[in-house]
Amino acid sequence: MTWLLLITGIAAGFLGSLTGLGGAILVLPALTLLFKIPFSYAAGAGLLAAIATSSSAAAIYVRERLSNIRIGMSLEAGTTLGALVGALLAALVYRSHLESWLFILFGLVLLTSVTQRTRHLAHWHSPQPDGSTELLQLRGTYYDAPERMHITYCGVRWGWGELVMCVAGMLSGLLGVGSGALQVVALDNVMGLPPKVSTATSNFMVGVTAAVSAAVYWQLGYIQPHIAGTVTLGVVIGALIGAYLFKRLGGNPLRVLFTVVIAILGIQMIVRGVHLL
Amino acid sequence: MNLERTIGWTLRLGVAIASVLIVVGLFASLFAAPVPSQNSASLSLLTWNGGVSLILYGLIALIATPFLSVTFCCIDFLIERNWLYVALTLAVLINLLLGLFVLPRLIS
Numbered sequence: 001m002t003w004l005l006l007i008t009g010i011a012a013g014f015l016g017s018l019t020g021l022g023g024a025i026l027v028l029p030a031l032t033l034l035f036k037i038p039f040s041y042a043a044g045a046g047l048l049a050a051i052a053t054s055s056s057a058a059a060i061y062v063r064e065r066l067s068n069i070r071i072g073m074s075l076e077a078g079t080t081l082g083a084l085v086g087a088l089l090a091a092l093v094y095r096s097h098l099e100s101w102l103f104i105l106f107g108l109v110l111l112t113s114v115t116q117r118t119r120h121l122a123h124w125h126s127p128q129p130d131g132s133t134e135l136l137q138l139r140g141t142y143y144d145a146p147e148r149m150h151i152t153y154c155g156v157r158w159g160w161g162e163l164v165m166c167v168a169g170m171l172s173g174l175l176g177v178g179s180g181a182l183q184v185v186a187l188d189n190v191m192g193l194p195p196k197v198s199t200a201t202s203n204f205m206v207g208v209t210a211a212v213s214a215a216v217y218w219q220l221g222y223i224q225p226h227i228a229g230t231v232t233l234g235v236v237i238g239a240l241i242g243a244y245l246f247k248r249l250g251g252n253p254l255r256v257l258f259t260v261v262i263a264i265l266g267i268q269m270i271v272r273g274v275h276l277l
Numbered sequence: 278m279n280l281e282r283t284i285g286w287t288l289r290l291g292v293a294i295a296s297v298l299i300v301v302g303l304f305a306s307l308f309a310a311p312v313p314s315q316n317s318a319s320l321s322l323l324t325w326n327g328g329v330s331l332i333l334y335g336l337i338a339l340i341a342t343p344f345l346s347v348t349f350c351c352i353d354f355l356i357e358r359n360w361l362y363v364a365l366t367l368a369v370l371i372n373l374l375l376g377l378f379v380l381p382r383l384i385s
Contacts, residue, residue: 222317229302
């Protein structure tokens, strides 16, 4: 059982990071669909895997000054508040045995993440600073290696960004994910940050968001040490391999194939949910 | 204090320590099958359960890692006397405390 969990963790981490969705997002579908592990334990394991993978990635991004710590911190107040609400909702859902709805919601989230496209720097333009830019000092510079130039940017529409972040945090607590995909939408499309900064900053934020959810899960007993420990270990290993290949594969058709696999998992989650209704 | 370096090292060390504890814990419990009734609420952190305790400590290290980096941010903003950001980082830490101590009691 432990070995199977470890291998599943490696596969989930590999697929998740190779497709750029995040190493931990496939933990819950794998555990619930393949191992029939209760939703609460699977979500608890997913949260810990999200902390581990995003922290490893953020460690590199922060040192390269790609993550904007200030913008990240200004939004974490919202994600962590959302995480509290989400974890509370999850507890109520488990108690009323309404997990079927969580399966359906998870499937929908997975399907929307798959269809989401990352923008290229060529299509990015720095927005006009607004009131929140000045008030919250949402500015930064990073060195873009492929373009060989320093890129100066600023964040705008902080209030709207924070609102989306609250929703992202809620999904994290409710479904046991890092909700990095939605955070990237908020940073990229709402606040106007360059794509690389969005990804790097969201990795820094996911750890904190998932840790607040995990704290509530811990106290309520939704974390099974063996399952969470083994899977987290596997996901970290798998995500390392996936991230290594991610840089080399680029737009390789193999990635399209893997994305289709994830879409099928999403559909299976919805089917499972409908069955349980 | 170089904030970027400090946070980078905190995150890296936190994940490393957690991974080592989990690996040793798994070996110490001889890769026993998970006992479904054993979970983070039913197991006490103070009583020694061999490998399972080590895994639990590893998981706690993992959860604590992001908060250590938030705490370092908070200290850095304090040194800069950037009060707006001190307040924002404190809000994150308060949310964590609410999640650990207040919320679970509200619903149980």
